[in-house]
Amino acid sequence: MNVIGIEGTAHTFSVGIFNGREILSLSSKAFRPEKGGIHPREAADHHASVSGEIIREAMEKSGLNAEDIELVAFSQGPGLGPCLRVAATVARTISIYRNIPIVGVNHCIAHMEIGKLLTGARDPVMLYASGGNTQVIALAGGRYRVFGETMDIGIGNMLDKFARESGIPFPGGPEIEKLALRGEKYLPLPYSVRGMDVSFSGLLTAALHLRKRERAEDIAYSIQETAFAMLTEVTERAMAHLEKDEVLLGGGVACNKRLREMVKTMAEERGAGFHAPDCKYCVDNGAMIALLGHRMYEAGCRMKIEDTVVRQRFRTDEVDVIWD
Secondary structure: OOEEEEEOOOOEEEEEEEOOOOEEEEEEEEOOOOOOOOOHHHHHHHHHHHHHHHHHHHHHHHOOOHHHOOEEEEEEEOOOHHHHHHHHHHHHHHHHHHOOOEEEEEHHHHHHHHHHHHHOOOOOEEEEEOOOOEEEEEEEOOEEEEEEEEOOOOHHHHHHHHHHHOOOOOOHHHHHHHHHOOOOOOOOOOOOEEOOEEOOHHHHHHHHHHHHOOOHHHHHHHHHHHHHHHHHHHHHHHHHHHOOOEEEEEOHHHHOHHHHHHHHHHHHHHOOEEEOOOHHHHOOOHHHHHHHHHHHHHOOOOOOHHHOOOOOOOOHHHOEOOOO
């Protein structure tokens, strides 16, 4: 079954095509604000303006014709409301025009499923680290449960906010990673772990105060070392609690080489497997939406158009994993 996946939860509009065995194509275009962070309405306007172009590009790369597409899947949530609505509208249009079924999927679970497919991970604990989401997820009792998460802002959001206040262009994470490579000393910052949960707002505030007297490179280095150590700690605790021997990284921040290094070291010290897909599949992408839509549909999931209302706060642990 050939599935087209439409992703549009935040700053990226992406289209992927999956045939049940392999990813046939992936095309994406990200919204880049001239200054500041993402404004949901501006990002939604961007998605609407590029949707046709990205769909055509994905179809051309796949080598398929429109008549070959048998299912459309889209990111139903969580995410920014205006952006989600554009993706859903595009998906509904395809479904109605082509008279093919439609499936709305959970964006977070899609990260887990594509990571498992591409790395061969069987039953991992996933550290999902992105702009709007920071969660430790694993399968238990027929659902992907959240065993730990941020109590305030996502790790990517924290990095972007520090960057914005420091005059670093969006997205800030990659630029902070470059700065951190030139860091020479560690500056103590708040290390906020509450059981299985983490908090980044105190770290952000403290880091911003350091700008008046410390080098940007040292601050960036210290932010990464502190925040990533927090994430590694709660991930390891989840692995121990659940007695799982694999860890998987997902989300845009999972592209950070230092985070990968820290989590990999932790896994190796536990004798566990470490998995991280190529960065183009860590960031938001339509291929993961197509993949999860395929699995859900093959397992018997069916939706009517009226079931495809977007869900900005669509929790990971609300979905019954009937396809596993």
